[in-house]
Amino acid sequence: MHEIHLTQTWVGYLNLVIFIVGYYFIAAEEKFHMNKAKPALLIGTLMFMLLGIYFTLNHLDPEPLHNEMEKLILEIAEIFFFLFVAMTFIETLIERKVFDVLKYKLTSKGYSYKKLFWITGALAFWISPVADNLTTALILSTVLFTIDKTKTQFLVPGAINIVVAANAGGAWSPFGDITTLMAWTAGKGEFVDFLYLFVPSFAGWVLTAWLLSFFVPQGEPHFDASLPKAELKPGAKVVIWLGAFTIFIAVLGHQLFHFPAMWGMMFGLALLKMYSYLHKRKNQEDHFDVYVNMKNVENDTLLFFFGILSAVGALHFMGYLEYVVKLYxxxxxxAGNIGVGFISAIIDNVPVMSAILKANPPMGIDQWLLVTLTAGIGGSLISFGSAAGVGVMGRLKGIYTFGAHMKYAWTVLAGYVLSIILWYIQFEILGLY
Known part of the structure; x- marks a missing residue:
């Protein structure tokens, strides 16, 4: 358990106020037209600066603070590099016209907005258990955006659907979501145990999607038949296979060697760079440069992650996250595990899950699976409550925002409640696990 308690000190109170004020500016991004990465980065770094001042003034041993920061750097680096590689691959796929071809195929078939809404959501649900919810949400929100860049009444419900589907799909697979991965690696259940969460995860997403589908406009996206058919650029198929192989290596490396997933991703990035070099030698006139594609990566999304995880890390260090555990x-x-879903929507679900695993309240496997479910799908309740949501906010800048999400948050809540009811029936009444 936590040895340092700074919740009753001036630095504890001040940092809590800074966190709340910063959080308000993050949530009110549209109101102030200030990118959410700015307040997040400010509070994340400032809170630790103040902790440094407190330790110096009170002549305290800085060792515990240094240890906390080192652990935090590790946690942030794993997510940061994972995201960075995933985004670089997506930018390369965009440049090689992969999404334009996908858009052409989807729109030339004359699919309606409603059908496209269901197709992208279903893909998100089924891809995320394998590819992780963040990468899945990034890819499918890119598809959504290429279909129609302006129609917000299609893009907003579509984006929420993708986030909810990706988080729900990730919740029942040990490597579909970081929180599920944490519970699995902490030995709270075997690989197969998590698969029992499929029914509550799937049904919750379907209910939310069905409610959202009523807001999706009629008609189909404009398709100009006179436009030339979209064609893949040279090397596009190899990049697709390299991307799939990179995810496979990341998962395999984690499974077999217990490597952080970002290590496999960085290996995949190295392969992509080598391939671009070989490709350039063969195709002088139509080659691609990975470094140029990296320039298009949403750096603000990466910095937002750094800021918010640092801020929550500071709260954890001061002892605030222990109040979460006292709930139990x-x-x-x-009731505690259901509450975790709501807490993980406000505070990033990774530190919340980490606090619960550190506190280790005495619970059976049914309850450990419930907290895995709620931490995984509860993040969908707020636009930046999950990694998938943050990724999509970066992709659909100015369209999928905190305010836009909150208009439809009740549909997500309905799905969340249904998931918990089904968990209760399946696990507590029928004992099917």
Whole structure:
């Protein structure tokens, strides 16, 4: 458990105020027209600066603070590099016209907005258990955006659908979501145990998608038949296979060698760079440069992650996240685990799950699976409550925002409630696990 308690000190109170104020500016991104990465980065770094001042003034041993920061750097680096590689691959696929071809195929078939809404959502649900929810949401929101760049009444429900589907798909697979991965690696369940969460995850997403589908406009996206058919640029297929292989290596490396997933991703990036070099030698006139594609990566999304994880890390260091665990003593595991879903929507689900695993409240496998489910799907309740949501906000800048999401948040809540009811029936009444 946590040895340092700074919640009752001036630095504890001040940092809590800074966190709340910063959080307000992140949530009100549209109101102030200030990119959410700016307040996130400011609060994340400032909170630790103040902790440094507090330790110096009180002549305290800085060792615990240094240890906390080192652990945090590790945690951030894993997500940062994973995201960076995933985004670089996506930018390369965009440049090689992969998404234009996909858009052509989807729009030339005359699919309606509603059908496209269901296709992208279903793809998100089925790809995320294998490719992880963040990469899946990034890819499919790019598809959504290439279909129609301006129709917000299609893009907003479509984006929410993708985030909810990716998070729900990730919740029942040990490497589909970081929180599920954490519970699995902490030995809270075997690989197969997590698959029992399929029914609650799937049904919750379907209910949300069905409710959202009523807001999707009629008609189909404009398709200009006179435009030439979209063609893949040379090397596009190899890049697709390299991307799939990179995810496979990341998962395999984690499974077999217990490597961080970003290590396999960086290996994949090295392969992509080698391929671009060989490709350039063969295709002088139509080659691609990975470094140029890297320039298009959403750096603000990466910096937002750095800021928010640092800020939550500071709260954890000061002892605030222990109050989350005290919930369990007061209200019991079922209500506590349901509450975790709402907390993980406000605070990133990774530190919340890490706090619960550190505290290790005495729970059976049914309850550990419930907290895996709620931490995984609860993040969908707020636009930046999950990695998938943050990724999509970066992709659909100015379209999928906090305010736009909150208009439809009740549909996500309905799905969340249904998932919990089905968990209760399956696990507590029928004992099917």
């Amino acid at each position: 003593d007061i209200i019991g595991p079922t």
